[in-house]
Amino acid sequence: MKRTTLSLIAVATALAAVTGFAALTAPGEPAAATAAAPQAARLPVERTSLLCPAPSGSEIAETLITSYTPPGTAAPAAGAGPAVKPTAVLGVAKNPNAGGKKGKTPKAPASVTAPGKPVSADADGAVTHGLTGTATGTLAPGWTVQQTTLVTAGAARGLLGVNCSAPDTDFWFPAASTAKGRADYIHLTNPDDTLAVADIELYGPEGELKTTIPEGVQVPPHSTVPVLLGPLLTEGAMENLTAHVTTRSGRVGAALGSAADGVGSDWLAASADPAARVVLPGIPADATGVRLVAFAPGESDADLKIQLVTTNGTIVPAAAESVHVKAGMTASVELPDLTRGSAAALLLTPTDPKKQIPVVAALRVVRGKGSDQEMAFVSAAAPVTGRATVADNRAKGTALALTAPEAAAQVKVTASAGTEGGSPASRTVSLKAGTTTVLTDLAPKGVKGSYAVTVEPVAGGGPVYAARTLTVTEDGIPMFTVQTLVDDRGTVQVPAARQDLTVLDD
Secondary structure, X not given: OEEEEEEHHHHHHHHHHHHOOOOOOOOOOOHHHHHHOOOOEEEEOOEEEEEEOOOEOOOOOEEEEEEEOOXXXXXXXXXXXXXXXXXXXXXXXXXXXXXXXXXXXXXXXXXXXXXOOOEEEEOOOOEOOEEEEEEEHHHOOOOEEEEEEXXXXXXXXXXXXXXXXXXXXXXXXXXXXXXXXXXXXXXXXXXXXXXEEEEEEEEEOXXXXXXXXXXXXEEOOOEEEEEEOHHHEOOOOOOOEEEEEEEEEOOEEEEEEEEEOOOEEEEEXXXXXXEOOEEEEEEOOOEEEEXXXXXXXXXXXXXXXXXXXXXXXXXXXXXXXXXXXOEOOEEEEEOXXXXXXXXXXXXXXXXXXXXXXXXXXXXXXXXXXXXXXXXXXXXXXXXXXXXXXXXXXXXXXXXXXXXXXXXXXXXXXXXXXXXXXXXXXXXXXXXXXXXXXXXXXXXXXXXXXXXXXXXXXXXXXXXXXXXXXXXXXXOOEEEXXXXXXXXXOOEEEEOOOOOXXXXXXX
């Protein structure tokens, strides 16, 4: 007979690394007694999943998919569990609704071999399949995948960017539309081995709208399904909508792709979770049109003060001082000449501090004029609390906006080596309270190819919100895309072990 010692910390670590949660109580021990338990520790996750939507149906689309894991996350403590072989692999998600189109299968980037080194791959032409991927071991903490597509002509022309997202069960998309000349698709991607069923609810200025899919949308295993919003409505076209995606079974990744005649196309990422205080960072200094769309998902109306956090301070824009959002209804307000030459973030706060009503929000931003206009979206963002990364930055046309709406802060900004060479570079940036700081000199000296940018707030400062803008000018059209930086959740809090279990094996 042999005796194997199995530490409870190993069990806790394995659970937390995969699920983000672990809680253990010894047999017969009252729950209240856990107050005397040892301090919990933060450990790196050991498995991360990401999903990417199908890039484009255009035959002239040029797509670059970039994969990156930032360095610096400590390995699990000795004895915390069995070693996990590091991998970071993207695979194809089939599209059962491709309608017979012979879209190309995207070529996934080569597997990341070590933290700190980005890799990329091209997927040119019409691509009707999305990607699903998993990173494990030392490549899991902070794993980031960016998908960037350039379409130079046609109704879907534009620069489209999206951070591939983790699977979930609840997504909000303010600023959706079914107006004439606009085509909005919600892309649903299922990473699992079982069928997922998703519901799509649409809310207009008068409340919830009837749709043609009361039984939900079925998303087969390892597949992606695009759903055009226009045919879902039984009440005609709507200029400003809020789309709500939930799953009744399984989990999905969700992103909204939008194309509008005359103003290009881009991805709308899901808004941050409903909150009473909302920050939308990354509005370009030369924006010629900004539309705010907000939604209050609860049972109470929200009255919100509108402020602009600029490079020089926080002001109330002349276009609008406040917005009233009725419960269960979509509100919108045009904000012309909003930035007046200063990059900024939009800040929404309750007009009455005693009435903290959660809302979701997004901006539709336009650059250029006349026939040379291009649009992008900025979704409400959560603050970066630990670390956040955006991949596929270029030597020219990349800008990082850092907003400290409440108190002064410091952040460490690191630009990685490039996909084709170069060395990383880091710096610490001080942010004044109530301002936005824009960095355009991010590329390290000698970098080749695209590179990643990582933001890490320094302890002791106020909350920091971040967004990356990537710009490309084609035939005089100022094409651009904005991605808000999302905390990478590279570590998870794990309770410490109070005792070892001894397992007897015959």
